[in-house]
Structure formats: C-alpha cells, structure tokens
Amino acid sequence: MKQNSKRVNDVILQTxxxxxxxxIVIFSINLFFAGHYSPGGGFIGGLMTSAALxxxxxxxxxxxxxxxxxxxxxxxxxxxxxxxxxxxxxxLFFDRPFLTHAYGKFDLPLLGEQTLHTAxxxxxxxxxxxxxxxxxxxxxxxxxx
Amino acid sequence: MTNxxxxxxxxxxxxxxLAMLMMLYRVVKGPTTADRVIALDSxxxxxxxxxxxxxxxxxxxxxxxxxxxxxxxxxxGTVAFSKFLERGEIIQHDRDNDL
Numbered sequence: 001m002k003q004n005s006k007r008v009n010d011v012i013l014q015t016x017x018x019x020x021x022x023x024i025v026i027f028s029i030n031l032f033f034a035g036h037y038s039p040g041g042g043f044i045g046g047l048m049t050s051a052a053l054x055x056x057x058x059x060x061x062x063x064x065x066x067x068x069x070x071x072x073x074x075x076x077x078x079x080x081x082x083x084x085x086x087x088x089x090x091x092l093f094f095d096r097p098f099l100t101h102a103y104g105k106f107d108l109p110l111l112g113e114q115t116l117h118t119a120x121x122x123x124x125x126x127x128x129x130x131x132x133x134x135x136x137x138x139x140x141x142x143x144x145x
Numbered sequence: 146m147t148n149x150x151x152x153x154x155x156x157x158x159x160x161x162x163l164a165m166l167m168m169l170y171r172v173v174k175g176p177t178t179a180d181r182v183i184a185l186d187s188x189x190x191x192x193x194x195x196x197x198x199x200x201x202x203x204x205x206x207x208x209x210x211x212x213x214x215x216x217x218x219x220x221x222g223t224v225a226f227s228k229f230l231e232r233g234e235i236i237q238h239d240r241d242n243d244l
Contacts, residue, residue: 013224024217031210039210048214051221058224061237142236 010059017059024052032127033120042123046130053135062142073135080128087122154202158195165191182226189219 028048035041056065091100103117168191171184193215200208229235 017224020220027213027217039207044210044214048217051217055221055224057236058221058228061240063239138236143238 014059017055021052021056024048024055028052032123035123036117036119042126043130046127047134049127050131050134050138053131054138057138057142062139073132073139075132077129077132077136080125080130080132082125083128084122084125087118087125090118151202154198158198161191161195161198178230182223182230186219186223189215189222193219 028045028051031040031048032042032045033040035045053065053069056068087101088099091102092098094100094102101118101122103115105113105115108114165188168184168188172181172188175181175184193212196208196211196215200206200212225235
C-alpha cells in the first residue's frame with residue numbers, strides 16, 4: 001500500500017453505510033413481498049436494492065463491490081426476463097391463454113399453510129431485471145475513464 | 146368538517162411551507178455549493194414531514210413507504226453529492242491504488 005498524501009480516510013461513511021445497506025435491503029425485500037396487498041412491488045423493490053448497492057459503491061469502490069458480490073448484472077437481467085417469460089408461458093401447458101396466473105395452498109415446512117400465486121414469480125422477474133439494468137447503467141457510466 | 150386536528154395540521158403544513166421557501170432561497174442564493182447541498186437535504190427532510198402530515202390528513206397508511214423511501218433517497222443523494230465535492234469522481238475504481 002503506497003503512501004499518498006491525498007488519500008482520505010472516511011471511516012464514518014464506511015461503517016455507517018455497512019449498517020444502512022442491510023436496512024435498505026430488508027426494506028426492499030419488504031416492498032417486494034408487500035406488492036400484492038399494499039404499495040410496493042418488483043419495480044420499486046429492485047430500485048431500492050440497487051440503491052443499497054449504489055451506497056456500497058459510494059462508500060467503497062467498484063473493485064471491492066465486485067469482489068464482495070461477484071454478480072454479472074447482464075446475466076441477472078437475462079435471468080429475470082427468462083423467469084417472466086416462463087411465468088407467462090407455463091399457462092399454455094394447462095390449455096389456458098398466455099399469462100394466465102394460478103394459485104394454490106401449500107404446506108411449507110417453516111411457515112405453515114401459505115397461498116402462493118404465480119404473480120410473485122413474474123414480480124421476481126421484474127425485480128431481477130430492474131436491479132440488473134440499473135447496476136449495468138451505473139457501472140458502465142462509472143467505469144469509463 | 147374541520148376539527149381541531151385538521152386545523153393544527155393545516156397550521157403545521159403552512160409552517161413547513163414557509164421553512165421550505167426559506168431553504169429554497171438558500172438553494173438559489175447560497176454562495177457555495179455546500180450550502181446548496183445542505184439546503185436540498187433539508188428540503189428533503191421537510192418533504193418527509195409534509196408526507197406524514199398529509200397521511201394523517203387523508204386518513205391513510207399507504208404513504209408510509211414513501212416516508213422511508215424519501216429518507217433513504219435523500220441520504221444517498223447527499224452522500225453522492227458530498228463525494229463529488231470532495232473527490233471529483235463519484236464511483237472510484239480502486240480506492241487504494243488510484244487517486
């Protein structure tokens with residue numbers, strides 16, 4: 001590590017942003033799952049998750065973030081689009097029109113009986129696409145010299 | 146129908162409007178960029194109080210997400226502006242070896 005007189009030590013920003021990162025991520029997950037009954041949904045949840053990642057980019061640097069979270073965001077966008085398309089296409093196998101959603105009651109091991117709807121899978125696709133596109137834009141702009 | 150709570154909320158809203166107008170004066174006039182950033186941050190905080198008062202006035206809980214969202218966005222925006230003022234670039238590539 002070479003000595004440089006211009007280096008700035010911002011320990012307060014880094015310590016605070018590590019804690020605030022988890023609060024924002026939990027809030028975005030809450031927004032994502034609340035979308036069916038209250039304001040929220042995949043779009044704003046994805047935006048808040050990418051805001052948390054941007055906070056880490058501000059407090060640290062892009063090398064550190066790619067080391068901590070080795071995610072290919074373009075692959076993430078493609079995965080989200082694939083999930084959304086598969087959610088639309090699965091109803092064709094049951095002789096229903098495209099994007100017909102279904103639901104059912106499931107006995108989950110830890111959560112008890114829950115009603116799951118395939119709209120949450122479509123929302124998961126939207127969530128992944130929003131995170132992927134936002135982080136691709138920000139990283140592409142940030143890394144251009 | 147106007148009861149005491151509604152009157153109090155309208156009084157608080159007008160006080161907040163006055164405060165936001167004064168902060169807007171500081172945004173326009175402010176001699177340095179740091180003054181403008183601080184004033185914009187304060188406007189964001191005052192906007193949170195306006196949303197909270199409006200959710201009481203409209204008797205709804207659907208605006209509570211907006212409050213948390215505005216506080217997070219105001220924080221991130223202020224941090225980004227501060228980093229731009231201090232370093233000149235917002236997202237560094239490698240902070241240990243560059244600079």
